[in-house]
Amino acid sequence: MIPFAPSVPELGPGARLVPGWLTLDQQAWIVRRFRSWARGPVPIRAAKVRGHKMSVRTVCLGWHWQPYRYTREATDVNGARVLPFPDWMGRLGRRALREAGYPEEEAAGYAPDTALVNHYDDNARMGMHQDKDERSLAPVVSLSVGDACTFRFGNTENRGRPYTDLLLGSGDLFVFGGASRLAYHGVTRVHPGTAPDGCGLDRGRINITMRVTGLDG
Numbered sequence: 001m002i003p004f005a006p007s008v009p010e011l012g013p014g015a016r017l018v019p020g021w022l023t024l025d026q027q028a029w030i031v032r033r034f035r036s037w038a039r040g041p042v043p044i045r046a047a048k049v050r051g052h053k054m055s056v057r058t059v060c061l062g063w064h065w066q067p068y069r070y071t072r073e074a075t076d077v078n079g080a081r082v083l084p085f086p087d088w089m090g091r092l093g094r095r096a097l098r099e100a101g102y103p104e105e106e107a108a109g110y111a112p113d114t115a116l117v118n119h120y121d122d123n124a125r126m127g128m129h130q131d132k133d134e135r136s137l138a139p140v141v142s143l144s145v146g147d148a149c150t151f152r153f154g155n156t157e158n159r160g161r162p163y164t165d166l167l168l169g170s171g172d173l174f175v176f177g178g179a180s181r182l183a184y185h186g187v188t189r190v191h192p193g194t195a196p197d198g199c200g201l202d203r204g205r206i207n208i209t210m211r212v213t214g215l216d217g
């Protein structure tokens with residue numbers, strides 16, 4: 001059994017969870033796109049952090065992320081340029097902010113230029129970290145598909161308490177911006193066998209985070 005996921009409209013200033021935001025058809029469509037992104041030109045890979053491979057595998061759009069910087073070419077993989085950030089994803093990001101309750105002006109001006117697309121198998125997790133390689137403090141828009149996970153959303157000071165453990169299920173939207181933009185967060189576990197029929201994934205979890213890098217070139 002997975003714990004019941006409470007709806008938490010405001011976790012902290014700027015942090016919003018919208019459960020079931022994507023329809024099953026949208027989820028399945030995103031999974032098909034993911035399968036194509038994962039093949040390349042920069043194939044999906046586990047980034048290395050201080051010599052250790054992460055358990056999550058990541059493919060990037062727009063800008064390539066490697067610990068701890070963004071480049072256009074994936075110099076830690078095969079040197080190829082990453083796929084462009086898709087227009088449809090930018091539109092989805094603007095609608096996400098709007099529907100998560102951000103002011104219309106901020107939503108309308110939101111222009112993400114990178115997406116980190118993570119794949120988690122049953123045993124993958126992600127340690128507590130801040131998303132701080134971006135030069136912009138525009139919100140991060142997170143979309144999840146497949147198995148649910150326990151997502152730990154903490155404070156901006158350190159990796160420890162206080163934090164809130166949330167269940168992020170298939171189709172859920174999570175936004176963190178404003179005073180929550182630099183909150184520590186991580187994935188403590190995936191819940192195998194919880195992906196809904198029709199989401200496009202039998203097992204495993206995909207998470208997309210859209211961001212504004214604030215970089216040129």
Ligand SMILES: O=C(O)CCC(=O)C(=O)O
Nearest residue numbers: 116118131151187207209
């Ligand atoms: O998988 C998630 O829900 C979070 C991913 C994340 O924090 C990241 O890619 O920086």
Ligand SMILES: [Fe+2]
Nearest residue numbers: 129130131185
């Ligand atoms: Fe993150």
